[in-house]
Amino acid sequence: MYWKHRNAKKPSPFTEVKLGVWRILIAQEPGLALPGLNWNILPVNASVLRRAFSDVYAISAPLFCCLVLINVWMAIETPLSLYFSSQLLFYIEHRIADGTASSSHTTGLYWATAARIACSILTGLARWIDQRLTIIYEARVKYHFQERLLEANLKRDLPTSQEAKAISSPNPSAVFDCVQHAFELAKSSLSFGLQLKLIHQVLSSGVKNAGPVFVALCLVPLLVPKMLQSRLWSKSYIIQAINPHYVRKTALNKLADDDYKQEVMGGDLSEYIVKEYRDARNSLGNTPDTSPHQLYGLSKTALPAMGLSVCTDLPLIYFAGLAIIRPAQLSLMHIAVLEQTSVMLRHTFSTIVWMSEFLPRQVAPVEALYRILAIENQVKDGETPYPAEDTPSEAGMSIDVRNLSFTYPGSKSTRDALTDISFSIKSGQLVVIVGANGSGKSTVIKLLNRTYDPTSGDIIVDKHPISSYRIADLRRATANLAQDHHLFPVSIAENIGLGHPAMVGDSERVVECAKLAGAHGFVEKFEEGYKTVLEPDSDTHLSFGGEDNEDLKKELKKIERKIDVSGGERQRLVASRTFMRLISKDIKFVTVDEPSSALDPQGEYDLFERLRQARQGRTMIFVTHRFGHLTKYADLIICMKDGTVVETGTHSDLIGRNGEYAHLYNVQAKAFAAESIVN
Ligand SMILES: Nc1ncnc2c1ncn2[C@@H]1O[C@H](COP(=O)(O)OP(=O)(O)OP(=O)(O)O)[C@@H](O)[C@H]1O
Numbered sequence: 001m002y003w004k005h006r007n008a009k010k011p012s013p014f015t016e017v018k019l020g021v022w023r024i025l026i027a028q029e030p031g032l033a034l035p036g037l038n039w040n041i042l043p044v045n046a047s048v049l050r051r052a053f054s055d056v057y058a059i060s061a062p063l064f065c066c067l068v069l070i071n072v073w074m075a076i077e078t079p080l081s082l083y084f085s086s087q088l089l090f091y092i093e094h095r096i097a098d099g100t101a102s103s104s105h106t107t108g109l110y111w112a113t114a115a116r117i118a119c120s121i122l123t124g125l126a127r128w129i130d131q132r133l134t135i136i137y138e139a140r141v142k143y144h145f146q147e148r149l150l151e152a153n154l155k156r157d158l159p160t161s162q163e164a165k166a167i168s169s170p171n172p173s174a175v176f177d178c179v180q181h182a183f184e185l186a187k188s189s190l191s192f193g194l195q196l197k198l199i200h201q202v203l204s205s206g207v208k209n210a211g212p213v214f215v216a217l218c219l220v221p222l223l224v225p226k227m228l229q230s231r232l233w234s235k236s237y238i239i240q241a242i243n244p245h246y247v248r249k250t251a252l253n254k255l256a257d258d259d260y261k262q263e264v265m266g267g268d269l270s271e272y273i274v275k276e277y278r279d280a281r282n283s284l285g286n287t288p289d290t291s292p293h294q295l296y297g298l299s300k301t302a303l304p305a306m307g308l309s310v311c312t313d314l315p316l317i318y319f320a321g322l323a324i325i326r327p328a329q330l331s332l333m334h335i336a337v338l339e340q341t342s343v344m345l346r347h348t349f350s351t352i353v354w355m356s357e358f359l360p361r362q363v364a365p366v367e368a369l370y371r372i373l374a375i376e377n378q379v380k381d382g383e384t385p386y387p388a389e390d391t392p393s394e395a396g397m398s399i400d401v402r403n404l405s406f407t408y409p410g411s412k413s414t415r416d417a418l419t420d421i422s423f424s425i426k427s428g429q430l431v432v433i434v435g436a437n438g439s440g441k442s443t444v445i446k447l448l449n450r451t452y453d454p455t456s457g458d459i460i461v462d463k464h465p466i467s468s469y470r471i472a473d474l475r476r477a478t479a480n481l482a483q484d485h486h487l488f489p490v491s492i493a494e495n496i497g498l499g500h501p502a503m504v505g506d507s508e509r510v511v512e513c514a515k516l517a518g519a520h521g522f523v524e525k526f527e528e529g530y531k532t533v534l535e536p537d538s539d540t541h542l543s544f545g546g547e548d549n550e551d552l553k554k555e556l557k558k559i560e561r562k563i564d565v566s567g568g569e570r571q572r573l574v575a576s577r578t579f580m581r582l583i584s585k586d587i588k589f590v591t592v593d594e595p596s597s598a599l600d601p602q603g604e605y606d607l608f609e610r611l612r613q614a615r616q617g618r619t620m621i622f623v624t625h626r627f628g629h630l631t632k633y634a635d636l637i638i639c640m641k642d643g644t645v646v647e648t649g650t651h652s653d654l655i656g657r658n659g660e661y662a663h664l665y666n667v668q669a670k671a672f673a674a675e676s677i678v679n
Pocket of ligand 1: 413437
C-alpha cells in the first residue's frame with residue numbers, strides 16, 4: 001500500500017508517492033533540507049518582505065508603531081507573568097514556612113500579587129486594542145491594494161490581462177497577512193529568548209547547571225516528531241486519484257447529479273449504474289480513499305508513537321531524578337514555575353517552528369501581487385496626441401490597412417486569423433464588413449481598436465501609424481458596439497450614461513439614448529425604472545447551519561432575487577450606451593460588430609437606421625451577416641474569407657462581379673424567397 005519511487009534515469013523535480021487510491025507528486029523545493037530528516041527550511045524572499053513592511057508602514061505610520069508596541073508587550077508579557085508567578089510562589093512558600101501573620105515576606109507578597117494582577121490587566125487591554133487595531137489596519141491595507149489592483153487591471157490591455165490571469169489571482173489581503181505573520185514570528189522569538197533567560201534564572205537560584213538540561217528536555221518532544229514524522233501539508237504537491245476502480249466509482253456516483261437526470265432517466269440507466277458502481281466498489285476492496293494527508297503521516301510501527309509519548313514526560317522525569325539526587329536544592333516553587341514554563345516554552349517553540357515554516361508561503365502571494373502590479377502592457381502606448389497637429393479637421397478618421405497579418409497570442413490554429421489584408425477607408429465613409437463565420441471580421445475591428453497589435457503590416461490612421469498615437473486619445477475618439485455585450489453591475493441609468501462619463505448624470509440624455517436604441521419601453525415598466533440594477537453584485541451568504549432553516553432560506557431567495565431581461569433587451573441597453581457615447585464631439589470612428597443577433601427584424605432595422613443617422617460625418621464600420629439595406633447604403637463593402645480580403649467595392653460593384661459577396665448575398669436572398677413561397 002505504501003511505497004516511494006524515485007526516477008533513477010533522469011533527475012525528476014518531483015518525488016512520487018503512491019498511497020491508497022492516490023498518487024502524490026511532491027515538488028522538491030529549494031531550501032535547507034536537514035539530511036535524513038523531514039524538515040526542509042524554505043528560503044524567504046527578504047526584499048519582498050522588506051517591501052511589504054515599508055508599504056504597510058507607509059499606509060499608516062501611527063498604526064504600524066502601535067502594532068510594534070503591542071507585539072513587544074505581548075512578547076514580554078509571557079515571561080514577565082511567569083516571573084511574577086515565581087515571585088508570588090516564592091513568597092507564598094516562605095509565608096507558609098514562617099507560619100506567622102507578621103512575616104517579613106508579607107510586603108513582597110503584596111507587591112508580587114499587585115504586579116501579577118497589573119500584568120494581567122495590561123495584557124487584556126493590549127489584546128483588546130490589538131483586535132480592534134488589526135481589523136482597522138487590515139482593512140486599510142487591503143483597500144489600498146485592492147485599489148492598486150483595480151487601477152492596474154483597468155489599465156491592462158486584453159492580451160496582457162489574459163496572460164496575467166493565467167499566472168495567478170492576486171490576493172489584496174496577502175501583504176497585511178504576511179506582515180502580521182512576520183510580527184508573530186518576531187514576537188514568539190523574543191518571547192522564547194526571554195523565557196529561556198527566566199528558566200536559567202529560576203534554576204540557577206536552586207539547582208546548579210540544571211537550566212540547559214531542562215530546556216533541552218522541554219524541546220525534545222517538539223523537535224523529534226518534527227524531524228521524524230512525515231507531514232504533507234507543509235510541502236507543495238499534486239494529488240491525483242489513479243486507482244481505476246475508484247475513478248470509475250466516482251464518475252458513476254456523479255451520474256445522480258441533476259445535470260445528467262434527463263439522459264439517465266430517459267435512457268433507464270439507473271439499474272446499470274448501480275450494478276457498475278457495485279462492481280467498481282468490490283474491485284476496490286480494502287484500498288483506502290482516506291485523505292492522503294492522513295495516509296502520508298502513517299508510521300509502519302507503533303514505536304515512534306510510544307517514544308514520543310514518553311518524551312513528553314521527560315521534564316517531569318528529570319525533576320524526579322533531581323529530587324532523588326539533590327533533594328535539598330529543589331523547592332515546590334521551582335517545580336511549579338518550571339512546570340508552567342515548560343508548557344509555555346513548548347507552546348512558543350512550536351509557534352516559532354510553524355511560523356518560520358509558513359512564512360515563505362505567506363511571502364509567495366505577496367511576491368505574486370507585486371509582480372502582477374508591475375506587469376507592463378503588451379500593446380505599447382504611443383506619444384503622439386490624437387488628433388495630432390496635422391490631423392485633417394474632418395469629423396471622421398481615415399484608415400489605411402497595409403499588408404496586415406495577425407495570429408492570436410497562444411493560438412493553436414495552423415492558420416493565421418488574418419493573412420496579408422489591405423484596404424483603405426476614407427474619412428466619413430460607411431463601411432460594411434461581411435464574410436462567413438471565422439473569416440476574420442471581428443479580428444479586423446480588434447486591430448483597428450488597438451485591442452491587439454498586428455503580427456506584421458501597418459495600420460495608418462490620419463497619416464500616422466496607429467501605434468504612434470496615445471492609446472487613451474484613440475479610445476476617446478472611438479465608439480465600439482460589440483457582439484459580446486455586457487451590462488455593468490450598476491443602475492440602468494449609469495449603464496447607459498457611462499457611454500459618455502462626463503454626462504453620466506444627465507437623465508434626459510439617458511432617456512433620449514434609451515429611446516433611440518428601443519430600450520425605453522421596457523425600462524419604464526420596471527418598478528424602479530432607470531434606477532433598476534440588473535446584475536447586482538450581491539455578497540450574501542447562508543451559514544452552514546442555516547441550510548436547515550426554511551425561514552432563512554426564504555429570506556435569502558428574496559434578497560438574491562434578480563430582475564432579468566431578454567437577450568434582445570440586453571442588446572438594446574448596450575446600444576443605448578453607444579448612442580450616449582456618440583454625443584461626444586471627440587468621436588471620429590464608430591465600430592459596430594454584430595450587435596443585433598438577438599434583435600427582432602424591426603429592432604435590427606431601427607437600430608441600424610438610427611446608428612446610420614447618428615453618424616454625422618464620422619467613419620463607421622459595421623460587421624454583419626445580414627445583407628439588408630445596410631450593404632446598399634455602404635460606401636465600401638469589405639468581403640472576407642478565411643482571414644483574407646477577397647473583394648472590396650460597393651454593393652452594385654460586387655453584385656456585378658458575381659464573386660464571393662454575390663454568392664453570400666444570393667444564398668440569403670434565396671432563403672427569404674423560399675420562406676415567402678412557403679408562407
Ligand atoms: N481569442 C482568440 N484566440 C485564438 N483564436 C481566435 C480568437 N478569436 C478568434 N480567433 C480565431 O480567429 C479567426 C477569426 O475570428 P473572428 O472572430 O475574427 O471571425 P469572424 O469573421 O468575426 O467570425 P464570426 O462571424 O463567427 O463572428 C477564427 O479562426 C477564430 O477561431
